[in-house]
Amino acid sequence: MNFEFQKLSLSHAMTASVDAMVVLWPSQVQPDTQAVEPVSRLLAQAIAHGDFELKAGALLSLYSQPGMAARHVVVVCSADNQPGQIRSAMQAAWVALKAGKIKRLGLHVVGEASVQGLQMALSSLADASYNYTTTLSKPKARMLKQVLVSATHDRAELRQAVAQAQALVAGVELAKEWANRPANHATPTHLAETAKSIASGRAFKCEVLGPKEVAKLGMGAFMAVAQGAAEPLRFIVMRYNGAAASQAPVVLVGKGITFDTGGISMKPAAEMDEMKYDMGGAASVLGVFKALGLLKPAINVIGLIPATENMPDGLAVKPGDVVTSMSGQTIEILNTDAEGRLVLCDALTYAERFKPQAVIDIATLTGACVIALGAVRTGLFSSDDALAMQLQHAGEASGDTCWRMPLDDAYAEGLKSRFADVANVAGRAAGSVTAAKFLQRFTKSFAWAHLDIAGTAWRSGAAKGATGRPVGLLLQYLLTAAQATPTAKSHGKSKAAVKSGVKSKVKARTAGKA
Known part of the structure; x- marks a missing residue:
């Protein structure tokens, strides 16, 4: 389009x-x-x-x-x-x-x-x-x-708005495409190939780590989730370098569970097909990078995608197992269906090496967030008030809204374990908050926010399908951050690239497929 x-x-x-x-x-x-x-x-x-x-x-x-x-x-x-x-x-x-x-x-x-x-x-x-259309025999x-x-009226900002909308649609539709694909058409390997194709421009780099590299890093929590899957895990590292190397990047971490059976703690059969959408966070990171390539803002962004299936194989992790995360913290896995936080915690630890200005993880993490906020607003959790406010403003400006949820320390009480440093689940009460409290343990060295998109990443029922959220929120946040960063002023080349896309005809083509 x-x-x-x-x-x-x-x-x-x-x-x-x-x-x-x-x-x-x-x-x-x-x-x-x-x-x-x-x-x-x-x-x-x-x-x-x-x-x-x-x-x-x-x-x-x-x-x-x-x-x-x-x-x-x-x-x-x-x-x-x-x-x-x-x-x-x-x-x-x-x-x-x-x-x-x-x-x-x-x-x-x-x-x-x-x-x-x-x-x-x-x-x-x-x-x-x-x-x-991807898996239809006679697609329309x-x-x-x-x-x-x-x-x-003809104003420069209106032309720029059209260019930004073009890039946004490209990113959203790429996110929809990959979240909509059945799991056998969207494996961790497929996601890695797509990430490489997106990050093929001069401002991009992409590195894909496999099981051996992940084991060498000590990502015990991520590997625990993947050990029951026949499809090999992939840890995808995408880089967009739109500003000076001295500028600290924003790191986006997308949950990439390409299919979630729940593992040994298996989900009920009804609507399990929707668990192909459990990589909606990863899809949104891919979508954001697609849009960055079109707009070329003066900002540095890292995308991290821990991708795997969660399967109930004989080798699968079991309830009660204790694993060691990349951070060195031990985790008692009480429920193997709480796997998203396990892959994310190692990715969050990996993010430290970039000395980021902010880290935002995006995940279809908890059914509890659906109960709390429905499909209207994404759940926002943050240990940093300024970052939380920036994300809230970006949500309102883009129409891709979020709502800040609490992170009181008392919510972490249920995560205590006799057999490890922390358990991966607490009780049913405030499940989205306790999941965020688990992730918070791995984010002490940087400003961090967690977006729980379990209610907003897809629609159920007759209109079943991915929504592409929160690509709009994230893109708006990054563009605003690029304008606000002092060092961005010295990078006229990147801003010129934005302006070049706002001529009367905006010809960049949206991506329905990678």
Whole structure:
């Protein structure tokens, strides 16, 4: 999908060569009954006859009207242009249009277009029109290929917003692709190959460690999870170097359990197929790196992905086993289905060597977080108030929201063990918090945040599939950090690369497949 930005009035937008046009109309702009251009006039007539109200989600569908080049024109009210309102408006518009074989779509924003509004509109449109095809015998090609974005005002930040939306969609759709793939099409080896293909540019490096290298590092917790799997583990280290080598990097750690049976503590059969999504954290790291390659911000980022299956083989780790983590801390494994924290704790210890400015781990970690926050907000846990606030602000700005949860020391009481330094689970109460408290033990040397995406990384039911979250939140955080970092000012080359992607035509292609 390609995005293109042009400065056009509403009347000129109606003459654009597109199959369909979506007009986002905020409630504070009143249509003109005497207007020369037809959309405003028809909308005013519909309001006058009580057939349309300027309220969120209201939709007026027009077909082959005089003065409109597009066969289909949909006017949809975006109310106050809040992110949720724009998302709902774009979803409603696509439902009205998707049967019309739309390949080239126009999107015109009435009134004062905002950076946040444009990004939300485009990402929502991409989400609504996305379809997974990889393992279908007769896949249907994606219908929508191009979007012409137009607004009355032409500002540099609007063009940059379109470029950022292009990169965001590329990253989100790559994350969706890999999280949606069945486990036999998304093994640890497959993830490693994809990471290498993403990190093939001049600013990138990628190293993949196998079982021997991981054993040499002493990653006993990671190896314990992997020892029951026939598929060999992979520890993926991705580097994006967009700033001076002296600038401390941000480290992203993505949980990469490519299939989770629960191990010896096996999960019930119902909905176990969804455990292919248990590498949603890893998929989001891959997606972020895809977007970084398109935007080229002045920041250094490390991506760490401990990837393995969690299987109930005869060699699998057993409840009650004690293993030694890379940090030297011993762990009593009371439940083998609490494996995500075991692979993450060794990756967090590995992150220390980069002397990071911040470390953020991303994981489909606990069902308890789903109970607490549902599918609306990602659970945020952090030992650093400034980092937590930055992530919260990034979530609000991107529409990929999170909510900070507590980390009181009293929550760690249930992790005490008579037979090791720590147990890998506590009781059922506050399960997402005790999981975060376990991870916190391995993060004392750096600012750290944990994003529990168990409720937000995928949808169940009829719309089953990966969401690509929290790529939007992470990308917004990194772009903001790049602008705020003093050393970034000396790296005009990287910022110029960002600006070069915001010309009137943004031709970077989104990645449905690696």
